[in-house]
Amino acid sequence: MKVGHQLLQWSDTLATGIARIDQQHQMLINILNDANNCFRAGGNAEAQAKAIEDLIGYTIYHFDSEEELMESGGYGDRLPDDEKAHVREHRAFAKAATEYQLALKQGKAIDHETLFGFLNNWLVNHVMGTDQELGKFLNGGC
DSSP states (O other): OOOTTTTOOOOOOOOOOOOOHHHEEEEEEEHHHHHHHHHHTOOHHHHHHHHHHHHHHHHHHHHHHHHHHHHTTHHHHHHHHHHHHHHHHHHHHHHHHHHHHHHHHHOOOOOOHHHHHHHHHHHHIIIIIIIIIHHHTTTTTT
């Protein structure tokens, strides 16, 4: 699904059925929208870098939380390939987001639409695919 660079809105279509994950996804959307608004408003480079730093920090916390749930729920025991793929997605996103952060710190101009198109599309597609599959598993659906 392609959602573009516009502000995101939480909806039940993004729900995984796992309260902890869904609450964190809602917070991620809020932080992502705050960062998006900072860039839209033409915030200075320092403000933009801080917005991306906050987003990355919370995202890493969220990924750690999801991966703890995978481990405690036996996801890797029953579906090791799915768990590995899920973790690879997390690492790939973190790497890409960190590259954007580094570019900002180096004073490089970042195209707002490109950056938030990437961030928004990644989040929505990850949640609606990989995370919802994890939710089904943790809720006893597979």
